[in-house]
Amino acid sequence: xxxxFTEPLSHPDFFSVKELFxxxxxxxxxxHLGHKKGCRHxxxxxxxxxxxxxxxxxxxxxxxxxxxxxxxxxAHVAFRxxxxxxxxxxxxxxxxxxxxxxxxxxxxxxxxxxxGLLTNAHVQFGPGxxxxxxxxxxxxxNNVFExxxxxxxxxxxxxxxxxxxxxxxxxxxxxxxxxxxDDSPAALELYCRLFRMTINRAKDKRRLSEAAEELQ
Amino acid sequence: xxxxxxxSTAVQRKNVGASGPEKYTETFIKKQIEEFNxxxxxxxxxxxxxxxxxxxEDIDRAIAYLFPSGLFDKQARPMMKHPTEVFPEQxxxxxxxxxRPFHFLFYTGKQSYYSLMHETYEKLLNVQKxxxxxxxxxxxxxxxxxxxxxxxxxxxxxLEEMLLEKVSxxxxxxxxxxxxxxxxxxxADIEEKYIQKFSKEVPMxxxxxxxxxxxxxxxxVAFSTGEGQRxxxxxxxxxxxxxxxxxxxxxxxxLHYFPVLQDxxxxxxxxxxxxxxxxxxxxxxxSGGGRSxxxxxIRLASxxxxxxxxxxxxxxxxxxxxLLTVDPRVKERKKPGQEGPRRKFTWKKR
Numbered sequence: 001x002x003x004x005f006t007e008p009l010s011h012p013d014f015f016s017v018k019e020l021f022x023x024x025x026x027x028x029x030x031x032h033l034g035h036k037k038g039c040r041h042x043x044x045x046x047x048x049x050x051x052x053x054x055x056x057x058x059x060x061x062x063x064x065x066x067x068x069x070x071x072x073x074x075a076h077v078a079f080r081x082x083x084x085x086x087x088x089x090x091x092x093x094x095x096x097x098x099x100x101x102x103x104x105x106x107x108x109x110x111x112x113x114x115x116g117l118l119t120n121a122h123v124q125f126g127p128g129x130x131x132x133x134x135x136x137x138x139x140x141x142n143n144v145f146e147x148x149x150x151x152x153x154x155x156x157x158x159x160x161x162x163x164x165x166x167x168x169x170x171x172x173x174x175x176x177x178x179x180x181x182d183d184s185p186a187a188l189e190l191y192c193r194l195f196r197m198t199i200n201r202a203k204d205k206r207r208l209s210e211a212a213e214e215l216q
Numbered sequence: 217x218x219x220x221x222x223x224s225t226a227v228q229r230k231n232v233g234a235s236g237p238e239k240y241t242e243t244f245i246k247k248q249i250e251e252f253n254x255x256x257x258x259x260x261x262x263x264x265x266x267x268x269x270x271x272x273e274d275i276d277r278a279i280a281y282l283f284p285s286g287l288f289d290k291q292a293r294p295m296m297k298h299p300t301e302v303f304p305e306q307x308x309x310x311x312x313x314x315x316r317p318f319h320f321l322f323y324t325g326k327q328s329y330y331s332l333m334h335e336t337y338e339k340l341l342n343v344q345k346x347x348x349x350x351x352x353x354x355x356x357x358x359x360x361x362x363x364x365x366x367x368x369x370x371x372x373x374x375l376e377e378m379l380l381e382k383v384s385x386x387x388x389x390x391x392x393x394x395x396x397x398x399x400x401x402x403x404a405d406i407e408e409k410y411i412q413k414f415s416k417e418v419p420m421x422x423x424x425x426x427x428x429x430x431x432x433x434x435x436x437v438a439f440s441t442g443e444g445q446r447x448x449x450x451x452x453x454x455x456x457x458x459x460x461x462x463x464x465x466x467x468x469x470x471l472h473y474f475p476v477l478q479d480x481x482x483x484x485x486x487x488x489x490x491x492x493x494x495x496x497x498x499x500x501x502x503s504g505g506g507r508s509x510x511x512x513x514i515r516l517a518s519x520x521x522x523x524x525x526x527x528x529x530x531x532x533x534x535x536x537x538x539l540l541t542v543d544p545r546v547k548e549r550k551k552p553g554q555e556g557p558r559r560k561f562t563w564k565k566r
Contacts, residue, residue, distance in 0.1 A: 083316060085323055095341070098334050102320045109324050117325065124325065130315030132323065 444516025449505025459497025
């Protein structure tokens with residue numbers, strides 16, 4: 001049993017996450033497009049490749065590395081049966097995110113975030129709640145263009161976070177930031193597809209290894 | 217020997233009362249149902265009746281006989297009801313043994329409401345996709361008008377009962393707006409079944425006043441009846457056709473019953489308005505009220521009876537003249553601290 005959990009950690013890419021996407025896929029999905037120069041956040045400057053006609057272009061090489069790390073991490077969390085919560089406060093993609101979460105068998109929260117959801121969970125839900133083990137942000141900002149409260153709350157409750165950060169977002173408190181576009185529907189559909197595939201892959205591997213253990 | 221003075225862990229636990237009403241598990245409810253059924257059979261045996269055909273009314277009678285109680289509040293008396301009526305329908309524990317919640321929107325707080333919004337939006341997207349397909353094939357879009365007048369949306373309380381959780385006014389209005397948006401699309405007929413879950417029929421009440429047709433008595437004379445009231449007086453009038461203008465009240469001629477001219481004028485006003493003074497006979501009965509009230513009551517009763525003799529246009533004229541409206545003025549009550557309904561006590565400077 002212990003071996004089942006420690007063995008994946010020795011491989012750098014146990015779930016072969018690199019095969020799921022190529023640089024051309026990211027380019028076609030318009031992931032490299034950022035906001036205008038005036039909206040740029042200071043901490044996003046290392047991830048920006050350059051600026052053309054006042055519009056920031058995100059460095060896709062770095063995005064590839066960050067995306068691979070993030071997907072690898074989500075796969076490991078899903079393999080160990082952790083609760084994953086998809087968070088996004090964009091109204092256009094709320095339905096897409098919820099359907100992705102339902103397809104994976106995980107959870108989503110694309111609505112108004114009540115203050116004490118993570119920090120005051122035992123009072124809001126009941127005495128025996130289990131908090132999410134990973135938060136995935138498909139858009140770090142909320143409807144007023146401020147950092148989502150869940151980033152700060154997850155950091156307070158020691159919950160790791162994965163988030164798609166655009167050029168106007170603050171990547172500080174996010175454990176696995178993914179610099180990339182969070183406004184185009186094509187980019188978001190790509191992210192949803194990638195997360196869904198990684199989580200399903202990890203869960204299938206878990207079921208296979210459990211079946212193999214039972215046979216022994 | 218040391219005596220254990222320190223408090224137990226049970227006291228160190230948080231205040232149980234603060235966590236809200238106790239949630240009942242499914243096993244607990246099942247056990248209660250089994251105990252209830254067993255107890256029902258025991259009770260039937262005790263009363264000497266057949267356990268198979270022992271209904272809830274029999275149980276209530278048996279309990280009232282065995283445990284007589286003089287308490288006024290019916291709900292405080294001993295009762296034996298099915299556990300589903302005793303324990304209110306509640307949300308059971310929302311997560312399984314490993315801690316993973318059952319519903320995918322559990323972490324939002326309002327899972328049923330948001331899942332409802334999610335489903336409704338999905339239906340909307342379906343309808344839009346269907347519409348796009350029809351447009352791509354150049355087919356005409358159906359436009360069958362849904363009968364909006366006969367139906368209403370669910371109220372907020374009904375929605376709360378359906379979802380088993382509280383819904384705020386804002387959320388409710390948003391849900392209704394989404395439903396209206398769905399209904400407004402041309403191809404919304406596809407999701408008709410889903411929409412019907414949230415709409416209720418409103419029975420149309422026609423307020424049109426039915427004018428009764430003329431009745432004929434043994435001699436072949438047409439007549440019709442009417443009822444009227446004014447203050448505390450109640451009157452019924454029977455107006456006969458082919459008459460000479462004779463009016464009888466409680467068996468007494470009007471000249472003797474109403475000595476005052478003003479009352480007789482009131483009685484004759486409907487006939488004078490229609491120009492039928494010498495043409496009709498009237499027999500009426502009246503009780504209650506005073507002289508003027510009885511006159512007003514008979515006037516209303518005769519006007520109502522005359523509607524059957526006259527065209528619709530003239531009925532409309534009568535209504536506009538105020539002959540068919542019940543006078544709502546009644547005696548106003550006396551208030552404490554005042555001498556009458558409006559008159560205050562005399563103000564004395566010192």
